Amino acid sequence: MSNKNKITEGFEILLKYRYLIWVLSLKELKTQYRGSYLGFFWSLVNPLLLLIIYTFLFVVVFHNTSKAYPVYLFCGILPYTWFQNSIIVSTTSISNAGGLVSKSLIPPEVIVMSKIGANLLNYTLSIPILVLFVYIFKMRLGLPVLYFPFIVIITFFLTAGISLFFAALNVFYRDIQFIIINLTTFLYFSMPVMYFDKQLPLKLRRLVYLNPVAYAMKCFQDIFYFNVFPKFYYVAGITLISIVFFVSGYAYFASKKELFSEFI
Amino acid sequence: MSLSNLSGGGYAIEIENVTKTFKRLSSHTTLKKAFIDFITFNKNKQVKVLRFTALENVSFKVKRGETFGIIGPNGAGKSTLLKIICGIMKPTSGGIAVNGSLSALLELGTGFHPELTGRENVFINGLILGLGKKEIASKFDEIVEFSGVKDFIDEPVKTYSSGMQIRLSFSVAVNVNPDVLILDEVLSVGDAEFQAKSKKRIEEFINGGRTVLMVNHNKNDILNYCSEAVLLYKGTVAAAGKSQNVIEKYEELQAKS
Numbered sequence: 008m009s010n011k012n013k014i015t016e017g018f019e020i021l022l023k024y025r026y027l028i029w030v031l032s033l034k035e036l037k038t039q040y041r042g043s044y045l046g047f048f049w050s051l052v053n054p055l056l057l058l059i060i061y062t063f064l065f066v067v068v069f070h071n072t073s074k075a076y077p078v079y080l081f082c083g084i085l086p087y088t089w090f091q092n093s094i095i096v097s098t099t100s101i102s103n104a105g106g107l108v109s110k111s112l113i114p115p116e117v118i119v120m121s122k123i124g125a126n127l128l129n130y131t132l133s134i135p136i137l138v139l140f141v142y143i144f145k146m147r148l149g150l151p152v153l154y155f156p157f158i159v160i161i162t163f164f165l166t167a168g169i170s171l172f173f174a175a176l177n178v179f180y181r182d183i184q185f186i187i188i189n190l191t192t193f194l195y196f197s198m199p200v201m202y203f204d205k206q207l208p209l210k211l212r213r214l215v216y217l218n219p220v221a222y223a224m225k226c227f228q229d230i231f232y233f234n235v236f237p238k239f240y241y242v243a244g245i246t247l248i249s250i251v252f253f254v255s256g257y258a259y260f261a262s263k264k265e266l267f268s269e270f271i
Numbered sequence: 272m273s274l275s276n277l278s279g280g281g282y283a284i285e286i287e288n289v290t291k292t293f294k295r296l297s298s299h300t301t302l303k304k305a306f307i308d309f310i311t312f313n314k315n316k317q318v319k320v321l322r323f324t325a326l327e328n329v330s331f332k333v334k335r336g337e338t339f340g341i342i343g344p345n346g347a348g349k350s351t352l353l354k355i356i357c358g359i360m361k362p363t364s365g366g367i368a369v370n371g372s373l374s375a376l377l378e379l380g381t382g383f384h385p386e387l388t389g390r391e392n393v394f395i396n397g398l399i400l401g402l403g404k405k406e407i408a409s410k411f412d413e414i415v416e417f418s419g420v421k422d423f424i425d426e427p428v429k430t431y432s433s434g435m436q437i438r439l440s441f442s443v444a445v446n447v448n449p450d451v452l453i454l455d456e457v458l459s460v461g462d463a464e465f466q467a468k469s470k471k472r473i474e475e476f477i478n479g480g481r482t483v484l485m486v487n488h489n490k491n492d493i494l495n496y497c498s499e500a501v502l503l504y505k506g507t508v509a510a511a512g513k514s515q516n517v518i519e520k521y522e523e524l525q526a527k528s
Binding site: 026027030031034037038041042106107108109110111112113265266268269 | 293357375391398
């Protein structure tokens with residue numbers, strides 16, 4: 008079977024199982040909060056608490072005087088949390104799936120996609136808080152918001168490609184899950200999420216922008232903080248990169264998936 | 272392996288010369304040993320790859336509308352064979368063809384989540400087994416009625432007794448209506464009353480002209496349900512044909528060992 012066929016086959020699987028992916032994503036979210044008093048409200052409270060800590064650190068301790076700094080923080084932290092949690096959870100999703108992989112007929116990519124879906128839902132639930140903050144700090148949302156759904160889709164495919172790759176790899180090498188936790192933390196601090204890219208020395212800035220995720224975060228900041236349209240070549244660039252990541256990550260996953268049941 | 276060269280005529284499942292070899296690293300494989308292997312060019316590697324042949328040249332055919340049994344002692348390769356037929360595992364060599372839609376019950380309660388209610392679990396489990404959204408909705412009452420846990424359907428599954436959980440998952444599974452159903456030792460669940468009910472359901476299924484492939488340890492079950500069977504012994508087909516003859520052969524083997 009040629010590579011091209013395999014890729015279309017992959018999309019067919021995702022399309023065919025889209026409803027199951029949706030239901031499993033909801034299940035993830037439901038079980039996460041089941042039994043707690045606040046329920047889904049935790050999706051709002053969690054980032055809010057995180058924001059308070061960061062604001063204290065950067066505004067009170069480090070005397071950061073940027074305008075509406077909490078808003079800046081928020082537009083980067085929220086999508087990065089989605090990205091980071093998706094990858095961390097997906098990496099162990101296949102190796103910990105047990106019977107769902109070794110004893111059921113559902114394609115394993117459904118499991119990975121549902122983890123990303125659940126984190127995307129979490130992210131979506133936190134958007135109202137972000138919008139609230141934008142208005143609390145007397146800032147404006149304009150037409151650049153039209154770009155938002157598109158950037159979310161791009162980030163989704165970028166996340167999915169990386170997640171699928173590491174989920175498959177972790178089945179054979181369980182060290183990956185520990186590497187990923189450190190790697191995502193490292194990426195987080197290496198990108199202008201908590202600080203502004205202007206604060207970086209020029210040479211370092213070039214290095215940081217080798218990372219495709221940094222462009223995605225930049226787009227989120229443009230939309231919600233700077234209220235400008237994301238630069239066209241940024242958007243075009245990460246669209247291309249996310250497609251490449253998704254296709255190659257999925258291709259690796261698909262080439263290994265028949266071995267999963269032997270190794271888990 | 273290409274499946275298209277196997278003909279579909281009259282057969283629901285065709286298995287030709289299936290061999291499955293598992294590779295695994297010797298136990299106590301440590302990073303140190305792997306490192307030593309890496310830096311020395313010693314031919315006598317410390318990390319050894321062990322091979323285990325779970326299935327060897329297994330071939331048989333299951334006719335459409337037939338109930339076919341697989342019997343054999345533990346470790347004979349029955350579950351591996353089922354996984355290969357389902358496409359969960361890839362055979363090392365050989366070919367498999369399944370003609371028609373396939374559903375498998377290899378384990379009860381796959382995907383059941385203890386925190387979710389019975390209702391939610393029926394829904395998710397049904398989707399996992401291949402039912403559509405509408406199908407589940409239309410069969411929901413029947414599934415719940417069959418399971419006998421109607422009063423607790425909106426309680427979290429973790430509050431159920433293990434018997435109730437198994438009954439609920441079994442009820443979902445028998446309401447999936449594929450062309451070919453694969454059952455891995457799941458017939459004898461629940462109390463006597465529930466077993467009678469589930470046997471009746473399986474009989475309905477068989478009478479509906481569908482193909483059933485079942486793994487079972489209970490010789491009587493094989494004799495009752497299956498017209499034909501194979502005996503797997505140490506990864507090979509030790510006997511095949513009329514289930515009566517296969518069972519006799521199995522008893523012979525057991526008497527010997």
